[in-house]
Structure formats: C-alpha cells, structure tokens
Amino acid sequence: MNSFATRLRQERRALGLTQQKFAALGGVEANAQAMYESAVRIPRSAYLVALSQHGVDVLYLISGRRTPLELDMLSGAEREVITRFRSLAPTQKHAISVLASALSEGVLEQ
Known part of the structure; x- marks a missing residue:
C-alpha cells in the first residue's frame, strides 16, 4: 500500500535531500522526519504548509494524487x-x- 509515509519518503528522495535537510524545510528535527517516514508519527499541518512553500506536492503526500501541472x-x-x-x-x-x-x-x- 502506498501510504503517506511512503509517499513522503519518495518525495524527499526525488528531491535528492537527506532526512535532515528535508526536515529543515518542514521546520522539524531529523528524528521527527524519520518518524513521519516510518509512520510512527503523523506530522502537524504547519509541517505540510512549510513543505508546500518549498514546492513539495502536499496533495500527493496526503491523497496520492498529483497536483495537476503542465x-x-x-x-x-x-x-x-x-x-x-x-x-x-x-x-x-x-x-x-x-x-x-x-x-x-x-x-x-x-
């Protein structure tokens, strides 16, 4: 099953970022990022907002559907x-x- 945690890890890797660097984009520590990617914790909305401000497709993270782009x-x-x-x-x-x-x-x- 393609879960939020799996999609989050895929997006981070697609951007070529370490957990530490991706966590910084979201305003969290690397250990929180690791917990999100292993489905141990669910991130707060502020984290998702911060990621969206860096071009991460939050719709995809949440729903598995890409934001329509050309x-x-x-x-x-x-x-x-x-x-x-x-x-x-x-x-x-x-x-x-x-x-x-x-x-x-x-x-x-x-």
Missing part, C-alpha cells in the same frame, strides 16, 4: 531545473529568480 509539456531539461529549484533554500530561490529575470529582460547578455 509538466507533460516541459522538456526533460525544464523538469530538471524545476526539480532542482524546489530543493533550494528561499534565498537561493530568490537569487535564481533574479538571475532568470535579468536574463529574460536582456539585462545580462545571454
């Missing part, structure tokens, strides 16, 4: 960029956004 329209390179972007810290995400804006607006030479 990912099928993306190339492999575009999907890779999105996956890597989602694993970044907020300050790193901001830096990437600023760089992408500057490149698309022609501020920086392409």
